Amino acid sequence: MSYLKTFTKGIIKENPVLVMLLGTCPTLAVTTLAINGLGMGLATTFVLVCSNIVISLLKNVIPKEVRLPSFIVIIAGFVTFVSFMLQSYLPDLYSALGVFLSLITVNCIILGRAEMFASKNNVVASALDGLGMGVGFTFALLCIGIIRELLGSGSVFGFALGDWFEPIGFFAQSAGGFFVFGVVIAVVNVISNYKISKKKIGCANCPNAAACGAKEEGAEA
Amino acid sequence: MYKSIVKPTLTLTLIAVIVGALLALTYQLTGVGNASTGIAADKLAEYQPTVLPSASKLVQANVTSETAGFLGAYVDEGGSGCAINISAKGYHGNDSLNLLIGFDQNGAIAGIYAISTQETPGVGTKATEPDYLKAYIGKTAPVTVAKDGSGDIDAIANATVSSNAVGDAVNQAFSIYEELKGELGL
Numbered sequence: 001m002s003y004l005k006t007f008t009k010g011i012i013k014e015n016p017v018l019v020m021l022l023g024t025c026p027t028l029a030v031t032t033l034a035i036n037g038l039g040m041g042l043a044t045t046f047v048l049v050c051s052n053i054v055i056s057l058l059k060n061v062i063p064k065e066v067r068l069p070s071f072i073v074i075i076a077g078f079v080t081f082v083s084f085m086l087q088s089y090l091p092d093l094y095s096a097l098g099v100f101l102s103l104i105t106v107n108c109i110i111l112g113r114a115e116m117f118a119s120k121n122n123v124v125a126s127a128l129d130g131l132g133m134g135v136g137f138t139f140a141l142l143c144i145g146i147i148r149e150l151l152g153s154g155s156v157f158g159f160a161l162g163d164w165f166e167p168i169g170f171f172a173q174s175a176g177g178f179f180v181f182g183v184v185i186a187v188v189n190v191i192s193n194y195k196i197s198k199k200k201i202g203c204a205n206c207p208n209a210a211a212c213g214a215k216e217e218g219a220e221a
Numbered sequence: 222m223y224k225s226i227v228k229p230t231l232t233l234t235l236i237a238v239i240v241g242a243l244l245a246l247t248y249q250l251t252g253v254g255n256a257s258t259g260i261a262a263d264k265l266a267e268y269q270p271t272v273l274p275s276a277s278k279l280v281q282a283n284v285t286s287e288t289a290g291f292l293g294a295y296v297d298e299g300g301s302g303c304a305i306n307i308s309a310k311g312y313h314g315n316d317s318l319n320l321l322i323g324f325d326q327n328g329a330i331a332g333i334y335a336i337s338t339q340e341t342p343g344v345g346t347k348a349t350e351p352d353y354l355k356a357y358i359g360k361t362a363p364v365t366v367a368k369d370g371s372g373d374i375d376a377i378a379n380a381t382v383s384s385n386a387v388g389d390a391v392n393q394a395f396s397i398y399e400e401l402k403g404e405l406g407l
Contacts, residue, residue: 077240
């Protein structure tokens with residue numbers, strides 16, 4: 001797989017949130033405001049790229065018996081680093097993200113990429129994979145955040161639309177989050193031309209096929 | 222034996238130690254643990270009309286106190302009073318109330334702002350709302366809080382602990398004020 005494809009696959013084709021449906025918890029929780037979605041996306045991207053690089057470098061050093069705890073320690077280290085940085089330089093974003101910042105540690109996108117990709121590929125490919133997945137995650141959160149902020153609070157990135165628009169409180173709550181989430185997934189499916197539904201159901205057509213070990217061990221590496 | 226038990230254990234331990242050491246370094250460099258950095262100037266300007274309405278501009282005073290809960294002291298450049306930032310025990314544990322308490326030139330309370338609290342939303346938080354805290358304006362030490370109307374301040378029904386916690390914090394601030402007023406030039 002070329003490096004360009006490694007980067008771009010995370011944005012739409014294998015988008016971690018909208019196609020693989022990973023990381024749903026932070027997606028729904030922090031997207032009441034677009035700026036929070038963007039902040040969460042960027043923080044996760046940073047952790048994803050850094051942890052993919054370090055795990056790829058250490059892939060031959062870490063024994064397979066303790067690989068999961070080792071990955072989690074490395075990921076938790078970067079998450080704590082990000083939370084220290086936000087706490088001292090962007091305290092408003094820090095308090096808005098709240099507990100979900102620490103929960104980046106257990107975001108399955110990050111551990112998923114570490115296990116599926118970074119532990120089997122070289123450093124450059126792993127960094128690009130992390131960056132692509134991070135951009136895809138940020139893009140999804142930003143889309144959902146903009147829609148929910150627009151409809152739920154009547155503003156865009158904090159700028160109010162004016163008095164003519166009556167905000168629909170439903171969209172700021174979690175049920176509205178699920179609703180917008182579903183609509184965005186549907187739109188992404190339309191954009192990607194029903195690629196998934198047109199094909200037969202099977203391992204080869206799964207969006208995770210490239211990284212999944214069940215099909216062919218390391219076939220895409 | 223070495224390959225299946227010792228090596229994995231050592232590797233994981235080593236990774237944890239290295240990550241821990243790097244984080245300790247970051248903690249030191251970013252200064253996250255330093256509580257003494259004080260309230261940012263823009264926040265202070267936002268709190269000032271509530272805390273000390275007569276003030277022209279609050280600035281951080283370079284004084285310190287060993288009294289428990291002291292976070293910082295701020296004086297008015299125009300000399301109309303000072304404000305003391307204090308952390309106190311609330312319903313949900315030590316240091317769960319963070320109050321900025323303003324004092325006028327006579328040592329009476331000019332205003333109180335609850336910067337952050339961990340009181341129960343909708344119950345204990347009533348004791349930290351601006352409208353309730355207005356009752357403290359003009360009071361002098363010591364303040365008593367009672368639920369039967371016999372004190373200086375009426376406790377909020379169902380939120381007695383939080384109401385008393387605010388009262389205790391205010392009395393604590395009074396003693397800090399007495400201790401520091403000379404140094405603050407009041």
